[in-house]
Amino acid sequence: MPSLLILLPLAVLVIFNLPLGMAMRRLYYWIVATVLVAQGFFVAVTPFFDWKALNDPLAMFFEYKLSIDAFSLIMLFIIALVASVSLQVARYTIEPGRKTEGFINLLLVTVIGMNAIVMANGIFSLYVFVEVVAVSSFILIAMNKSKFAMEGAFKYLILSAVASVMILFAIAILFFISGDTSFSSVQSAAKVQAASAYVKIAMMLLIAGLFIKSGIVPFHGWLPDAYTESQAPVSVLLAGIVTKTVGVYALIRLMYYVFGMSPAAQKILMFAGALSIVVGALAAITQKNFKKMLAYSSVSQMGYIILALGCGTTMAIIGAVFHLLNHAIFKSLLFVNSASVEKSLGTVDMEKMGGLGQKMPVTGFTSVIAFLSTAGIPPLSGFWSKLIIITALWTAGNTGYAALALVSSIITLGYFLSMQSMAFFGQVRNGLEDVKESGMGLAIPQAILAIVTIGIGLLFPVIYNLFLMPLGNILR
Amino acid sequence: MLLMAIVWTVMTPRLLRSVVGLAAVSVILSMIMFYMDSPLAAVFELSVCAGLIPVIFFTTISFTQRVGQEELIERKKIIFRQYVYLPIILAVVAVVMLLSKPVVDFVFPTAPVVQDVRKVLWDDRHLDLLGQIIIILAGALGIVALFKETKK
Numbered sequence: 001m002p003s004l005l006i007l008l009p010l011a012v013l014v015i016f017n018l019p020l021g022m023a024m025r026r027l028y029y030w031i032v033a034t035v036l037v038a039q040g041f042f043v044a045v046t047p048f049f050d051w052k053a054l055n056d057p058l059a060m061f062f063e064y065k066l067s068i069d070a071f072s073l074i075m076l077f078i079i080a081l082v083a084s085v086s087l088q089v090a091r092y093t094i095e096p097g098r099k100t101e102g103f104i105n106l107l108l109v110t111v112i113g114m115n116a117i118v119m120a121n122g123i124f125s126l127y128v129f130v131e132v133v134a135v136s137s138f139i140l141i142a143m144n145k146s147k148f149a150m151e152g153a154f155k156y157l158i159l160s161a162v163a164s165v166m167i168l169f170a171i172a173i174l175f176f177i178s179g180d181t182s183f184s185s186v187q188s189a190a191k192v193q194a195a196s197a198y199v200k201i202a203m204m205l206l207i208a209g210l211f212i213k214s215g216i217v218p219f220h221g222w223l224p225d226a227y228t229e230s231q232a233p234v235s236v237l238l239a240g241i242v243t244k245t246v247g248v249y250a251l252i253r254l255m256y257y258v259f260g261m262s263p264a265a266q267k268i269l270m271f272a273g274a275l276s277i278v279v280g281a282l283a284a285i286t287q288k289n290f291k292k293m294l295a296y297s298s299v300s301q302m303g304y305i306i307l308a309l310g311c312g313t314t315m316a317i318i319g320a321v322f323h324l325l326n327h328a329i330f331k332s333l334l335f336v337n338s339a340s341v342e343k344s345l346g347t348v349d350m351e352k353m354g355g356l357g358q359k360m361p362v363t364g365f366t367s368v369i370a371f372l373s374t375a376g377i378p379p380l381s382g383f384w385s386k387l388i389i390i391t392a393l394w395t396a397g398n399t400g401y402a403a404l405a406l407v408s409s410i411i412t413l414g415y416f417l418s419m420q421s422m423a424f425f426g427q428v429r430n431g432l433e434d435v436k437e438s439g440m441g442l443a444i445p446q447a448i449l450a451i452v453t454i455g456i457g458l459l460f461p462v463i464y465n466l467f468l469m470p471l472g473n474i475l476r
Numbered sequence: 477m478l479l480m481a482i483v484w485t486v487m488t489p490r491l492l493r494s495v496v497g498l499a500a501v502s503v504i505l506s507m508i509m510f511y512m513d514s515p516l517a518a519v520f521e522l523s524v525c526a527g528l529i530p531v532i533f534f535t536t537i538s539f540t541q542r543v544g545q546e547e548l549i550e551r552k553k554i555i556f557r558q559y560v561y562l563p564i565i566l567a568v569v570a571v572v573m574l575l576s577k578p579v580v581d582f583v584f585p586t587a588p589v590v591q592d593v594r595k596v597l598w599d600d601r602h603l604d605l606l607g608q609i610i611i612i613l614a615g616a617l618g619i620v621a622l623f624k625e626t627k628k
Contacts, residue, residue: 006606010606010610013613017617065603066603098624099621102617102620102621102624103621105617105620105621106614106617106618106621109610109613109614109617112610113607113610116603116607120603124601124604125601125603125604125607128603128604128607128608128611129607131607131611132607132610132611132614135611135614135615135618136614136617136618138618139614139617139618139621139622142622143621143622145622
């Protein structure tokens with residue numbers, strides 16, 4: 001049945017782009033929401049009901065090679081959750097009609113691409129669907145049509161093209177070495193030819209290409225503009241899941257499942273991760289634009305994932321994947337918070353805010369939950385993932401990196417406290433007396449994401465046993 | 477020749493000349509592909525990249541306005557300022573590469589089972605083909621999303 005995760009959204013996309021009546025067009029949002037919720041539901045119940053093993057009626061028509069393991073399941077769940085939230089935010093922030101339909105079309109393309117990436121079992125398939133997501137992302141960013149949005153989209157387009165060339169070149173090398181592009185063939189060939197300069201070059205090209213796609217320092221130039229200048233639901237989608245799937249997921253899958261980690265690659269990943277943590281955190285401190293601060297915070301948090309990935313122990317990889325899940329949720333929540341503020345105030349400039357917590361209680365409260373989780377405060381989800389990462393770094397002997405991760409967490413707390421004091425805490429700023437909550441449409445996704453953030457933190461032992469423990473067996 | 481055509485394509489301030497340069501790059505690349513016994517790839521490169529894509533670019537450029545002489549001179553100055561150091565950097569890199577001795581063995585390892593690239597990339601890959609169709613679909617949906625509103 002895994003093929004349905006690609007073909008069902010594709011069928012919806014095609015059907016609803018046929019010349020249909022207005023009555024049918026109004027159903028588009030609900031049908032897409034149902035598809036995404038169904039994806040999230042089936043993935044969540046996988047430990048109790050193995051839907052993957054059901055016969056695939058489409059297999060007789062198409063020759064698909066898809067595979068789903070514990071890591072794919074976690075990614076499929078995040079994709080469904082973040083895409084659902086993005087869809088809901090779009091409904092209340094993008095003007096109804098053709099613009100919303102255009103967004104939903106491209107959201108579906110992005111979801112199809114991301115679902116295929118996490119189920120792909122070959123490097124070429126992975127590359128093709130990374131490009132599917134990249135093309136839809138350029139357009140989604142540019143849909144805002146402002147000068148800066150175009151600039152953000154253009155920067156992403158150019159840097160993404162450079163990354164694509166690197167990845168494609170690496171695939172060509174690996175194809176000539178292994179004679180095939182499936183993960184298993186490349187894995188066997190890479191193991192036999194581990195000392196070959198060409199395998200190392202391919203690995204370095206893949207790392208550099210995927211660093212660009214992930215927005216890791218020093219390849220992060222496109223990310224703040226793209227996140228800041230795009231429309232609110234696009235920011236949620238990009239920050240919540242897109243960069244994680246096309247960059248970090250692909251990196252983890254290739255480095256651990258295909259190549260196996262070498263000491264040199266570990267050093268590169270750990271250094272780049274640490275650099276991202278520090279540069280992202282320091283850049284976030286100075287920002288006055290709510291969304292830009294969140295963008296730099298994303299760079300910093302992605303650094304934690306890459307740092308843990310570079311550490312390479314089973315515990316560190318579990319921490320990396322868990323932080324990926326948590327970051328997707330709390331960063332989506334923060335971007336929905338910013339969408340709510342932007343809808344009510346018409347700006348994301350924090351210098352024009354003040355005391356919004358009193359006027360927008362749902363936005364204010366959920367933003368506190370999200371920032372506490374980002375900073376790693378117990379018992380929220382971010383605390384557990386950061387604890388695992390720092391413990392794994394410490395026990396592996398990387399005490400310097402562990403200390404840096406800990407100190408950066410305090411910096412994270414600092415810039416988010418600064419954001420809270422400027423935007424939400426204190427007395428209501430003059431001129432903002434009439435500001436109200438942006439409505440139930442945005443309050444609901446904020447509440448859901450806050451509940452998930454708290455729930456994952458409180459149910460950590462259950463999540464760990466059901467979803468995170470199996471990762472140790474798969475990725476090593 | 478290929479490098480010269482690439483540099484000219486990037487450096488020329490006129491869009492039309494740039495498209496002609498792009499077509500020239502594709503033609504030269506096709507010749508290299510024929511020379512390297514890849515006629516299928518060469519035919520695709522020649523027909524699509526040297527034929528179809530320049531036509532699309534020419535059609536798009538025909539909708540734009542011609543740049544004035546003053547602006548053209550200004551653009552040439554900007555390009556000169558941006559790329560004046562490029563030949564020096566390339567020369568330094570080339571000298572360093574020639575003088576440095578490779579510390580690793582660059583003997584290309586051979587694949588255990590050599591399959592025809594066409595079979596691997598086309599026959600066995602319905603999923604990738606679907607992905608390529610979706611990329612084209614995304615492009616079409618993007619054009620509608622970006623330009624239909626502008627027209628309105």
